[in-house]
Amino acid sequence: MSQAGADGRVCAETLCPGEGSGDILWLDEPLSFWGGTELGTGVITDVHHPQHGVCLVGRIVVMRASRGSSSSSSVLAEQIRAAVAPAAILLGSRDAIVTLGALAAAEIYGTRLPILLLDESDLAGLPRSGPVSVHAAGDRGSVCWSLAHRTATPYSM
Amino acid sequence: MGKAAAVQVRLSAEDEAKLAGDRGPGVAMAMRLVVALARVSQATELIDIESAHIDGCLYHGQAGLDFIQKLVALGAKVAVPTTLNVGSLDLLHPGLVRMDRRESAAARALMDAYVAIGARPTWTCAPYQEAARPQGGTDIAWAESNAIVFANSVLGARTARYGDFVDVCAAVTGRVPLAELHLAQNRIPTLELDCSGIPERVLDNDAAWAALGFVVGREVGEQVAILTGIGAEVVDEDRLKALGATAASSGGVGLFHVAGVTPEAVQGGQAWLEAGLTRIEVTPELLRAARDELTTAAVGDRLDVVALGTPHFSLAEFAKLAEVLADQVPFDPSCAVWISTSRHVLAQAREQGYAQQCEVLGARLVVDTCTYLVPILADNVRTAMTTSGKWAWYAPANMGINVVLGTLAECIASARAGRVIRDESSWR
Numbered sequence: 001m002s003q004a005g006a007d008g009r010v011c012a013e014t015l016c017p018g019e020g021s022g023d024i025l026w027l028d029e030p031l032s033f034w035g036g037t038e039l040g041t042g043v044i045t046d047v048h049h050p051q052h053g054v055c056l057v058g059r060i061v062v063m064r065a066s067r068g069s070s071s072s073s074s075v076l077a078e079q080i081r082a083a084v085a086p087a088a089i090l091l092g093s094r095d096a097i098v099t100l101g102a103l104a105a106a107e108i109y110g111t112r113l114p115i116l117l118l119d120e121s122d123l124a125g126l127p128r129s130g131p132v133s134v135h136a137a138g139d140r141g142s143v144c145w146s147l148a149h150r151t152a153t154p155y156s157m
Numbered sequence: 158m159g160k161a162a163a164v165q166v167r168l169s170a171e172d173e174a175k176l177a178g179d180r181g182p183g184v185a186m187a188m189r190l191v192v193a194l195a196r197v198s199q200a201t202e203l204i205d206i207e208s209a210h211i212d213g214c215l216y217h218g219q220a221g222l223d224f225i226q227k228l229v230a231l232g233a234k235v236a237v238p239t240t241l242n243v244g245s246l247d248l249l250h251p252g253l254v255r256m257d258r259r260e261s262a263a264a265r266a267l268m269d270a271y272v273a274i275g276a277r278p279t280w281t282c283a284p285y286q287e288a289a290r291p292q293g294g295t296d297i298a299w300a301e302s303n304a305i306v307f308a309n310s311v312l313g314a315r316t317a318r319y320g321d322f323v324d325v326c327a328a329v330t331g332r333v334p335l336a337e338l339h340l341a342q343n344r345i346p347t348l349e350l351d352c353s354g355i356p357e358r359v360l361d362n363d364a365a366w367a368a369l370g371f372v373v374g375r376e377v378g379e380q381v382a383i384l385t386g387i388g389a390e391v392v393d394e395d396r397l398k399a400l401g402a403t404a405a406s407s408g409g410v411g412l413f414h415v416a417g418v419t420p421e422a423v424q425g426g427q428a429w430l431e432a433g434l435t436r437i438e439v440t441p442e443l444l445r446a447a448r449d450e451l452t453t454a455a456v457g458d459r460l461d462v463v464a465l466g467t468p469h470f471s472l473a474e475f476a477k478l479a480e481v482l483a484d485q486v487p488f489d490p491s492c493a494v495w496i497s498t499s500r501h502v503l504a505q506a507r508e509q510g511y512a513q514q515c516e517v518l519g520a521r522l523v524v525d526t527c528t529y530l531v532p533i534l535a536d537n538v539r540t541a542m543t544t545s546g547k548w549a550w551y552a553p554a555n556m557g558i559n560v561v562l563g564t565l566a567e568c569i570a571s572a573r574a575g576r577v578i579r580d581e582s583s584w585r
Contacts, residue, residue, distance in 0.1 A: 070320025078218030096197045104322040108223045
């Protein structure tokens with residue numbers, strides 16, 4: 001295993017290029033941006049969602065599976081415009097709706113919210129909390145984090 | 158998978174020309190999104206489409222408006238016949254939608270921009286009720302989940318589950334990725350839902366089809382199912398509309414088949430069934446459970462609203478309603494009856510006198526939009542009843558009200574009584 005303080009890093013397929021960093025946020029259940037988040041604040045408003053009330057703004061959001069209305073593309077694009085979007089999205093499935101929202105915002109505003117597609121084992125290797133950074137260029141991208149930070153997770157208390 | 162190399166999309170010379178801007182900067186912008194979708198969906202090539210249906214004209218904020226206005230400013234025009242889904246305003250009945258002046262102006266500007274790009278101002282979620290419909294076997298790019306599932310299942314046309322932004326990009330380029338439900342192998346059912354245990358008299362009311370759709374959505378998710386054991390004589394397009402719309406809400410259903418009824422099942426259904434599919438039995442108990450899951454109010458509760466026409470009411474549905482209303486018993490004054498439909502069907506319903514028959518009893522007609530999407534119902538509405546599984550699915554969260562799924566007869570009896578009436582005999 002890596003030494004403490006060394007970097008953790010996984011590679012992934014780029015769905016939308018860009019750069020982003022922030023605290024990682026694992027969604028425990030799929031989320032629809034339309035009907036599930038507040039347009040103007042990026043807060044989860046779906047009362048059936050276990051993370052109801054959590055704010056997505058500036059987070060590196062991990063979405064293992066997708067769900068939701070195709071209007072979610074518009075909601076995500078609007079949240080990118082209003083600067084209340086996640087800093088990056090890490091997907092476990094080929095979610096065209098989320099990806100198109102980010103690509104449309106890039107076309108209109110030049111603002112880039114990176115989206116990467118990770119396979120199951122790479123997703124499982126991501127930290128549960130703490131800061132990560134996402135670099136997504138061309139076809140390939142990567143997610144990086146500091147292993148030292150993992151000592152701060154509840155698992156090692 | 159994440160580690161696999163991205164699939165390369167083979168573009169035709171004309172695709173390359175569009176992407177390079179040779180057909181104008183608007184076409185190039187649209188093509189960039191179509192090619193990006195091809196990459197996400199791992200398509201190896203693009204194909205032509207014969208028509209498009211756009212859902213992006215419902216206002217969700219400034220970004221949607223900026224996107225279409227940019228395409229228009231760059232000179233883009235639709236390349237194929239294109240219809241428009243509902244907007245956020247009823248343009249024939251100004252003031253019906255309660256929206257502040259700024260948002261109302263933005264919603265109007267959005268609708269205007271989609272007309273400016275060359276789409277027909279149909280403003281309906283039921284484009285399959287318009288005069289020109291896609292032929293079976295043709296590739297189209299339709300957006301809006303109920304329109305998608307109807308085009309695939311009932312018309313036998315082929316569309317993937319398109320959504321905002323890419324719908325208009327497909328219309329402008331005339332091209333879509335060869336993927337998802339455009340591919341014949343993805344249209345073959347993997348599940349059989351055996352409905353032979355449901356009595357025909359239960360399936361002889363439209364709300365039972367909404368309940369059936371809810372079961373289908375829950376059981377199959379995004380898979381393709383074939384429903385068996387349903388007599389062709391109880392099936393009509395309005396019932397398949399109700400089934401599909403609810404299945405696309407409670408699950409991600411983009412295509413279903415009905416043995417002996419829908420076009421691809423008529424052609425290939427027997428062979429699919431002989432090959433052996435995982436079989437699930439759908440019982441009347443499951444339908445009642447679905448009905449009750451789509452119901453958040455109780456029998457006997459005071460009723461404020463009956464909402465019909467989600468997806469948009471058809472002419473045949475107007476005729477059925479006119480028959481139920483023929484005895485001219487008035488609605489309870491505290492219960493408002495709303496009917497959402499398209500301007501095209503409304504014109505036909507006026508010609509036939511159905512619309513006037515509804516209005517004389519106090520029913521209100523909405524076109525171009527829908528009662529669960531934008532503020533139309535009175536602020537103090539607490540409980541509503543509907544025949545629509547889709548309306549029942551979305552209304553409680555969208556509007557913070559209680560809802561009851563019921564048959565047309567139950568809805569009208571309840572509207573007349575001003576309280577929720579359930580006739581269990583029609584569900585057994």
